[in-house]
Amino acid sequence: MAGWYEEAVGLLRRPAVAEMAVDVLLCAVPIWAAVMIGLVIGWARGKHQRKDAALADDDDAADASGDAGDCVDGRTFFEGGHHVVTEKDLEHLVQLLDNKESGDTTWQHLMERTTSNMTYKAWRREPEVGPIMYCSRTIFEDATPELVRDFFWDDEFRLKWDPMLAYFKILEEFPQNGTMIIHWIKKFPFFCSDREYIFGRRIWESGKTYYCVTKGVPYPALPKKEKPRRVELYFSSWRIRAVQSPKQDGQQSACEVTLVHYEDMGIPKDVAKVGVRHGMWGAVKKFQSGFRAYQQMRDTDNTLSRSAIMARVTTKTSIASSSCPLDQEPSNAAKTIDESENSRAVQPGFDWKWVVFGGAVAAVCVLNTGLVGKALLIGAASRRQAKK
Structure with missing residues (x-):
């Protein structure tokens, strides 16, 4: 067990491995930032939608109580x-x-x-x-x-x-x-x-x-x-x-x-x-x-x-x-x-927050399939080759 630990520590101390790990982290930061921004936007929209839904439910309840005498099951609403x-x-x-x-x-x-x-x-x-x-x-x-x-x-x-x-x-x-x-x-x-x-x-x-x-x-x-x-x-x-x-x-x-x-x-x-x-x-x-x-x-x-x-x-x-x-x-x-x-x-007024949200959703989808890890490793390796 001790030998395995020493080998792992030695591997991490190698400059090439440490450099690649930093590259991977730098690549991952924009994706996780997009994910977090998307979650915040989704939470904010969900909060407003819940308020709107509560108001709509109140209106529906009032309408339903007012129409109860005229429409019990919907059939009299569209007679014939x-x-x-x-x-x-x-x-x-x-x-x-x-x-x-x-x-x-x-x-x-x-x-x-x-x-x-x-x-x-x-x-x-x-x-x-x-x-x-x-x-x-x-x-x-x-x-x-x-x-x-x-x-x-x-x-x-x-x-x-x-x-x-x-x-x-x-x-x-x-x-x-x-x-x-x-x-x-x-x-x-x-x-x-x-x-x-x-x-x-x-x-x-x-x-x-x-x-x-x-x-x-x-x-x-x-x-x-x-x-x-x-x-x-x-x-x-x-x-x-x-x-x-x-x-x-x-x-x-x-x-x-x-x-x-x-x-x-x-x-x-x-x-x-x-x-x-x-x-x-x-x-x-x-x-x-x-x-x-x-x-x-x-x-x-x-x-x-x-x-x-x-x-x-x-x-x-x-x-x-x-x-x-x-x-x-x-x-x-x-x-x-x-x-x-x-x-x-290029037109003004484009809602860029939805671009970010779309990016966040795409990031989540790709993360679930394991493709992001492969893409990041390939990108880091290619930059390492370029430095050589």
Whole structure:
């Protein structure tokens, strides 16, 4: 034991080893500083959020007591389902699809990817007021609009392919027009609380084109809690229709899905943009694999879930079909995201504390995987070689 101790002491007394240890410590200081600053910011924000949540709970309790005589379980709040998702919501979707509600902001090209059986394009725009809007256009080869429509509505199957969906429940359904009120809880990374959604959804049918409208709705029977955090501003809607295959075989054997999505998750825009940009393609690939699994399941099993059955109850309407106007926008109007990010980086008013917080989170993630130690040792060794 004594011999081992003497060897260890002798090793530490070597100038090269001591110098490398100092290098490692100097490299680690900025990371731990970022971690500590991030923890302080997180603690401060959590304190304010707890105060806001307490005030919100008091307001909810007052509202609930005032509405107790009128709404016991939420069902009388949306009697008949006619006021959950309305024609105005459909009109809002159509206006966005026709690019008639863009205002002074333009759609920016975000991504374009192609696989053997799918084509995907995405855009985003940032209104002066409200959350960032996203629009995507996906073409699935060898798919029918009816199957894609069922897939979007089938929450029972979604639990099998969407790792973010932790829980869902049908709160209410209205068979006369197909309207549903759904409760979701989605899992978020460890540094964010989970998110809760209560939304209404309904499908309109024009010819063989389906307009699937989903939006957040109030539901007094299910009061808000501190956790999971409820997302109240939520709009996620699709147009689904048959199109000619990109393979140019002259057949309408493909299905086009144009999505318009925006929500206020309570996350700063700059942080949300980075997360969406880096996670979008992975989410799209999971979506694609989930749809193909659903396609195989439906080929062998004709049993429909309750959600898929309700997807077949549509409201007939007449809407003039149009192409995706984003594909025809001039290149100077649709700036690339990289150009936009560079321009925003030098604008005043950028909240740098969230950059530090993001760095702290990244540091924690890397520390958990053991990669920081390797990176620091490699850096120290390289500087040692340079000194030689």
